[in-house]
Amino acid sequence: MAKGTKSAAKRAFKMYIDGKWVDSEDGGTFDVVSPASGQVLGSFPKGTADDAKAAVEAAVRAQDAARTMPIKERARLGVRIAEEIHRNIKEYAVDCSLEHGKPLRESIAEVEDAIPNIQWQVEDLKRWDSPAQEGFSKENVLYMSLHEPLGTVVTITPWNFPWVLPAEFVVQAMLAGNSVVFKPASNTPISAVHLMECIDKARVPPGIINMVTGPGGEVGTTLVEHPLVDGIGFTGETTTGLDIAKRAGLKKLTLELGGLGPLIIMDDAKVEPAVEDIAFGCFTTTGHCCVANERIFVHEEIHDKVVKALVDRVKKMRVGFPLDAETDMGPINNRSTLLKVERHVADAVKRGAKVVAGGKRVPGMPTDLYYYPTVVDDVPPEALFNTAETFGPTAPILRFSDLDEAIEMANAPRYGLSMAIHTANLRVAMEAAKRLKAGQICINEPVYSWDYFNPWGGFRNSGLGRIAGRWSLDAFSELKTVMFNVGRSPWPD
Numbered sequence: 001m002a003k004g005t006k007s008a009a010k011r012a013f014k015m016y017i018d019g020k021w022v023d024s025e026d027g028g029t030f031d032v033v034s035p036a037s038g039q040v041l042g043s044f045p046k047g048t049a050d051d052a053k054a055a056v057e058a059a060v061r062a063q064d065a066a067r068t069m070p071i072k073e074r075a076r077l078g079v080r081i082a083e084e085i086h087r088n089i090k091e092y093a094v095d096c097s098l099e100h101g102k103p104l105r106e107s108i109a110e111v112e113d114a115i116p117n118i119q120w121q122v123e124d125l126k127r128w129d130s131p132a133q134e135g136f137s138k139e140n141v142l143y144m145s146l147h148e149p150l151g152t153v154v155t156i157t158p159w160n161f162p163w164v165l166p167a168e169f170v171v172q173a174m175l176a177g178n179s180v181v182f183k184p185a186s187n188t189p190i191s192a193v194h195l196m197e198c199i200d201k202a203r204v205p206p207g208i209i210n211m212v213t214g215p216g217g218e219v220g221t222t223l224v225e226h227p228l229v230d231g232i233g234f235t236g237e238t239t240t241g242l243d244i245a246k247r248a249g250l251k252k253l254t255l256e257l258g259g260l261g262p263l264i265i266m267d268d269a270k271v272e273p274a275v276e277d278i279a280f281g282c283f284t285t286t287g288h289c290c291v292a293n294e295r296i297f298v299h300e301e302i303h304d305k306v307v308k309a310l311v312d313r314v315k316k317m318r319v320g321f322p323l324d325a326e327t328d329m330g331p332i333n334n335r336s337t338l339l340k341v342e343r344h345v346a347d348a349v350k351r352g353a354k355v356v357a358g359g360k361r362v363p364g365m366p367t368d369l370y371y372y373p374t375v376v377d378d379v380p381p382e383a384l385f386n387t388a389e390t391f392g393p394t395a396p397i398l399r400f401s402d403l404d405e406a407i408e409m410a411n412a413p414r415y416g417l418s419m420a421i422h423t424a425n426l427r428v429a430m431e432a433a434k435r436l437k438a439g440q441i442c443i444n445e446p447v448y449s450w451d452y453f454n455p456w457g458g459f460r461n462s463g464l465g466r467i468a469g470r471w472s473l474d475a476f477s478e479l480k481t482v483m484f485n486v487g488r489s490p491w492p493d
């Protein structure tokens, strides 16, 4: 038995509706299996359309309580949730590693990251100002715009960051004055239950935050289509985002979708930091990241040096069980992603690319989901690596000869979440920053970068709207203008 699996004895988890831990209305369940050990970690209620509706109804009943809660009290709840997370970081991180597959130190960093994420929003809530202006068309009129909660917000999250992504949506929607229904990914719901435990212990009033587990095709679609839902915060694949946009009607949408981020290495870049950033951005969390370096464009003048240093670096990485301290990279989270990675590698090789590191599953592991960190060189632009998100532990290298060519390749697939360039030349960096079409441009940093306060979101196929810091509060609210005709108020005698 692999190390750490003792703590993974099967547990029975529940959903959280109207302040109570409940089973599915028809008693159905599904198992969550660890990609790291192959063990069943727990059984979950397989929520139905009726469960989803019950959660929305509970949230709608709680709308007034959420809307009228003083900002001071909302802030206090946010702080208490963050404190509850802080109490059990290690325990939550172990579960996160077992259900996701990422190394324990990455899970610890992820759970820890949820805390400042929430605290930041609390501080932004305290300073959440809105415009006021004197009239232009009418004299003596004062306009004041007030933030108004949407009402009931649905948040749907993916499996790749089971703590950070819910922590960007669920608590924030409540802080903005909404009631919330949260549907986590079916591959990683244990972390979601832990977040709900923290919300419960923080004494968030019943119905204000609810969680329903179960398939996206039933629970997710029911929530998205529900006529009493006012807003949706979704993170996931572009194809799912498109489906949600079609079903949602005129609900306020915030969609955080797929990446395909390019990292451009110019001929004047320093090799060592560039290679460090390639390794970090391709292999952290097994490459399961919307802001992974999905495509590495290397200037032909520096190409051989970069590839040699990268291969040396990658060959030192240890693939292993996520709870082992020496593990650098764990397994791929699920079979469909593993098969996609294999498909993209085979496609590139068929088109003339060369696998220079990895390129196969790791034998002798507890499951067959372990895959070597992989470098594929001389990938042609028409390869799948350059047109569709791989979402796995791969560094596909494409050559280019000048900045125009790199920018054209970067923008071509119409994804635009995060893009990066390494160069010593500030003028080149700013030229790229202006011409690359993405929500974030990283200069001398990997594509894989973010902070708690930057307006986060994509251009084109990478999404709609912005989150993080005050932008999440804006995403989950409307602006309502109140106009006063001050001139019509009598002047006291």
Ligand code: NDP
Pocket: 156, 157, 158, 159, 160, 161, 165, 183, 184, 185, 186, 187, 214, 215, 216, 217, 219, 220, 221, 224, 235, 236, 237, 238, 240, 241, 243, 244, 255, 256, 257, 258, 259, 289, 290, 291, 389, 391, 417, 458, 462, 463
């Ligand atoms: P999916 O789109 O497959 O699933 C995301 C969530 O949506 C899950 O909870 C899923 O439920 C649910 N879902 C599935 N189908 C529907 C539907 N028709 N209606 C409503 N909900 C549905 O994404 P993945 O989980 O595979 O996540 C990986 C993707 O997320 C990548 O493309 C990645 O780039 C993107 N992502 C984007 C980020 C960003 O900030 N832009 C951040 C992180 C990831 P179930 O699990 O039950 O299927």
